[in-house]
Amino acid sequence: MREISVTTISERIEEMCIGVNHALSDDMITALDRAAEEEETVLGKRILGQLQDNLKIAGEDMIPICQDTGMAVVFLEIGQDVHLTGGAIEDAVNAGVRAGYTRGYLRKSVVADPYERVNTGDNTPAVIHYAVVPGDKVKITLAPKGFGSENMSRVFMLKPADGMAGIENAILTAVRDAGPNACPPIVVGVGIGGTFEKCALMSKQALTRPIGEHSDIPWVADLEARMLEAINETGIGPGGLGGRVTALGVNVNTYPTHIAGLPVAVNICCHVNRHITALI
Numbered sequence: 001m002r003e004i005s006v007t008t009i010s011e012r013i014e015e016m017c018i019g020v021n022h023a024l025s026d027d028m029i030t031a032l033d034r035a036a037e038e039e040e041t042v043l044g045k046r047i048l049g050q051l052q053d054n055l056k057i058a059g060e061d062m063i064p065i066c067q068d069t070g071m072a073v074v075f076l077e078i079g080q081d082v083h084l085t086g087g088a089i090e091d092a093v094n095a096g097v098r099a100g101y102t103r104g105y106l107r108k109s110v111v112a113d114p115y116e117r118v119n120t121g122d123n124t125p126a127v128i129h130y131a132v133v134p135g136d137k138v139k140i141t142l143a144p145k146g147f148g149s150e151n152m153s154r155v156f157m158l159k160p161a162d163g164m165a166g167i168e169n170a171i172l173t174a175v176r177d178a179g180p181n182a183c184p185p186i187v188v189g190v191g192i193g194g195t196f197e198k199c200a201l202m203s204k205q206a207l208t209r210p211i212g213e214h215s216d217i218p219w220v221a222d223l224e225a226r227m228l229e230a231i232n233e234t235g236i237g238p239g240g241l242g243g244r245v246t247a248l249g250v251n252v253n254t255y256p257t258h259i260a261g262l263p264v265a266v267n268i269c270c271h272v273n274r275h276i277t278a279l280i
Contacts, residue, residue, distance in 0.1 A: 004083070005084075009138065009280065010093070013097060016140065017072065017106065020276040028271075030211070035238075041242060044245060047238040069144060070144030072097045072142065074126050074141070075141040076138065078131070094124040109147075138279070146269075146272065152174070153174070153203070154174040155199065157261065158262040159260075160259070167264055172234070175188065175231050180236065181240070183272075186246065187251070188247055188266060189266070191205075191254075192252060192254045192263070193254045193257040194263060200267070211251075213251075224250045224252050
């Protein structure tokens with residue numbers, strides 16, 4: 001049994017909150033560079049160039065990539081041979097978020113009650129998802145989610161008879177309805193199967209998979225490629241102002257489901273698809 005102090009987790013999350021809001025992951029930078037090369041319209045190229053300049057300035061001057069520094073979404077994979085010591089893990093995660101958003105001068109966007117709307121002042125609580133896995137390590141994935149794109153996300157409770165055509169239509173419907181409001185170019189996370197809540201969680205997790213890494217399930221990988229092409233044929237384009245590049249990637253996760261259902265969730269993220277992973 002390996003002991004890990006929750007203080008270590010707090011400290012790591014604090015650093016992750018600051019880092020992920022000032023620099024995109026390598027896969028996202030590569031995807032944006034490729035998009036700038038592939039975009040065919042003058043205005044689209046100009047917008048993508050501005051996004052690249054913004055990334056450079058954010059990294060050099062330690063300014064957040066986007067003014068919406070998101071609600072902290074944390075995926076914890078805790079090894080079953082780990083004994084967490086020194087306090088409650090949920091308190092530790094929130095302490096790390098609180099410290100990171102305060103020390104990093106990041107925008108505090110969380111309200112304590114969805115109706116009364118009083119800001120908590122420190123961007124907590126985070127949304128935390130737990131998984132117990134084999135091993136003696138703790139894997140932390142932090143994905144701050146801005147709400148311009150989050151508000152454009154959808155869940156479709158399809159019938160099995162809707163089949164592949166229904167799945168494709170659901171994905172394209174969500175993207176078309178989002179239009180410019182999701183700040184394209186976007187990354188599209190899709191969850192297929194499970195239940196109402198499971199497909200939504202899978203779609204959020206799909207956004208943390210590196211762009212260009214496709215599913216090892218042949219039909220899923222094929223769907224990812226077809227949907228990326230179809231989305232980029234919508235003409236929404238960078239900034240929603242027209243062009244070839246509407247999406248940088250489409251990532252699909254699947255799970256077994258009930259004989260009577262075909263749940264599909266689409267979780268859209270803007271070009272600031274922030275995700276960072278640490279192993280303790």
